[in-house]
Amino acid sequence: MPLVAGIDSSTQSTKIVVCHAGDGTLVRQAQAPHPDGTEIHPDTWWQALTQACAGGLLEDVAAISVAAQQHGMIVLDEDDRVIRPSLLWNDTRSAQATEELIAELGGPAMWAEAVGSVPAPSFTVTKLRWLADTEPEHARRAQTVLLPHDWITKQFTGVAVTDRGDASGTGYYSASEGYRPDLIRMAFGRELSVPRVAAPSESLPRRHHRDLFPGDLVAAGTGDNMAAALAVDPQPGDIVVSIGTSGTAFAATGAVPSDPSGTIAGFADATGQYLPLVCTLNAARVPEVASALLGTRRAEFDRLALQAKPGAQGLTLLPYLAGERTPNLPQATGHLAGVTTDNLTPQNLARAFCEGMLCGLADAVDALGDHGVPVERILLIGGGARSVALRTIAPQILQRPVLVPEDREYVAVGAARQAAWALAGSDRPPDWGSIRGAEVHEADPLPHIRERYAATRASVTFANR
Numbered sequence: 001m002p003l004v005a006g007i008d009s010s011t012q013s014t015k016i017v018v019c020h021a022g023d024g025t026l027v028r029q030a031q032a033p034h035p036d037g038t039e040i041h042p043d044t045w046w047q048a049l050t051q052a053c054a055g056g057l058l059e060d061v062a063a064i065s066v067a068a069q070q071h072g073m074i075v076l077d078e079d080d081r082v083i084r085p086s087l088l089w090n091d092t093r094s095a096q097a098t099e100e101l102i103a104e105l106g107g108p109a110m111w112a113e114a115v116g117s118v119p120a121p122s123f124t125v126t127k128l129r130w131l132a133d134t135e136p137e138h139a140r141r142a143q144t145v146l147l148p149h150d151w152i153t154k155q156f157t158g159v160a161v162t163d164r165g166d167a168s169g170t171g172y173y174s175a176s177e178g179y180r181p182d183l184i185r186m187a188f189g190r191e192l193s194v195p196r197v198a199a200p201s202e203s204l205p206r207r208h209h210r211d212l213f214p215g216d217l218v219a220a221g222t223g224d225n226m227a228a229a230l231a232v233d234p235q236p237g238d239i240v241v242s243i244g245t246s247g248t249a250f251a252a253t254g255a256v257p258s259d260p261s262g263t264i265a266g267f268a269d270a271t272g273q274y275l276p277l278v279c280t281l282n283a284a285r286v287p288e289v290a291s292a293l294l295g296t297r298r299a300e301f302d303r304l305a306l307q308a309k310p311g312a313q314g315l316t317l318l319p320y321l322a323g324e325r326t327p328n329l330p331q332a333t334g335h336l337a338g339v340t341t342d343n344l345t346p347q348n349l350a351r352a353f354c355e356g357m358l359c360g361l362a363d364a365v366d367a368l369g370d371h372g373v374p375v376e377r378i379l380l381i382g383g384g385a386r387s388v389a390l391r392t393i394a395p396q397i398l399q400r401p402v403l404v405p406e407d408r409e410y411v412a413v414g415a416a417r418q419a420a421w422a423l424a425g426s427d428r429p430p431d432w433g434s435i436r437g438a439e440v441h442e443a444d445p446l447p448h449i450r451e452r453y454a455a456t457r458a459s460v461t462f463a464n465r
């Protein structure tokens with residue numbers, strides 16, 4: 001049976017899985033870390049990819065596909081050289097540019113109508129405005145704008161190609177109408193060259209880096225959330241919640257809900273359908289920060305959080321440690337509220353950091369429900385899904401059964417499935433059995449924790465950072 005590989009170049013690391021093309025059986029995998037920061041030179045991703053491929057990881061692989069963190073802006077000059085490090089999805093310095101662009105098109109509803117989403121500072125279009133305003137010399141040299149997965153794919157194929165899923169996060173691409181060069185002009189002052197949008201199962205010839213990947217075919221690739229959807233194949237009623245650097249909640253739908261409030265991004269998926277998605281900036285790193293403060297390893301942190309009573313005796317965290325995208329508070333900081341002489345224990349602190357982060361995701365799930373997306377159960381993935389504390393507390397806060405599929409790098413698996421689809425040349429992706437071996441977590445919902453979280457948020461005035 002031929003082998004295929006999926007590459008996930010996400011915020012914190014590059015992960016690669018090699019699978020059987022026919023049924024998705026995992027054969028081997030590798031990963032390499034990325035440095036911290038909200039601005040990264042693409043060469044760094046290439047170094048991590050090369051490191052993960054060491055020892056012939058891709059040597060007998062027939063087709064590969066690259067999925068990557070969405071939205072990052074990579075600008076190339078006329079010789080296809082990277083002009084400056086990429087501003088990532090979690091870089092909030094284009095907040096002012098975002099406000100300006102929303103107003104210039106006539107308000108949020110006009111954006112939702114034009115491209116399916118109201119831009120947040122994550123979106124590429126806002127970073128283009130920031131570049132034009134702040135670094136005119138770099139802007140002057142820019143000829144092409146790419147996303148992270150486009151750039152990595154180009155290293156193998158030599159051509160600038162993207163897919164509708166990742167393109168739908170730029171802010172200048174409409175899943176129904178294609179590119180909107182007028183919006184690039186509006187943001188940047190002139191047009192830029194953009195990658196061709198490949199069909200979902202298209203394959204491209206590999207032209208470069210035979211040393212890393214001797215096989216012939218490269219699939220179109222996609223954004224990391226779109227690849228995760230391809231891996232777990234959410235059915236009607238399933239909401240995928242991913243706890244990575246970002247927290248995301250999304251569903252696969254035939255039609256996209258148009259949300260002029262900007263809470264729900266109207267992304268396209270990697271198959272020809274849609275992926276309405278809510279994204280927070282603060283997810284796995286929230287408990288990580290508390291764990292570092294407490295000097296605990298992960299298992300010990302989880303034990304502490306589960307020793308505390310639900311509600312952490314009133315300790316409430318608003319988890320906006322990195323600013324926030326949903327709700328739209330790019331300059332916000334985190335708040336720990338309700339501290340008393342009795343409740344500031346390591347157990348309560350651990351629990352409050354888990355609960356606060358999950359309350360943000362519960363709001364995200366509710367937003368999808370409020371816009372008509374059926375919400376019956378949660379499929380929990382991402383690095384944070386490995387935490388016993390988060391798995392246990394999630395059904396209490398998300399107030400639905402939580403299924404945790406077997407421990408896999410689902411973004412990389414989805415990319416591998418896209419590679420298998422391109423290799424097969426079939427109408428539909430091959431059946432890989434999606435969420436095999438899922439563990440089901442159920443618990444009585446604890447709405448009072450969310451009510452206190454909402455009341456705390458309503459009581460806080462968010463100062464600038």
Ligand SMILES: Nc1ncnc2c1ncn2[C@@H]1O[C@H](COP(=O)(O)OP(=O)(O)O)[C@@H](O)[C@H]1O
Nearest residue numbers: 010011012013244245284298382383384386387
């Ligand atoms: N066992 C675990 N318990 C809690 N968090 C974990 C565990 N394993 C990994 N993580 C967290 O998962 C995060 C990485 O998740 P991942 O989905 O790979 O992120 P990204 O896609 O943003 O690079 C890290 O912040 C790490 O702390």
Ligand SMILES: O=C(CO)[C@@H](O)[C@H](O)COP(=O)(O)O
Nearest residue numbers: 010011069070089244245246
């Ligand atoms: O911006 C979004 C979604 O719109 C993020 O979900 C990024 O795509 C980064 O994902 P992770 O690396 O955190 O998984």
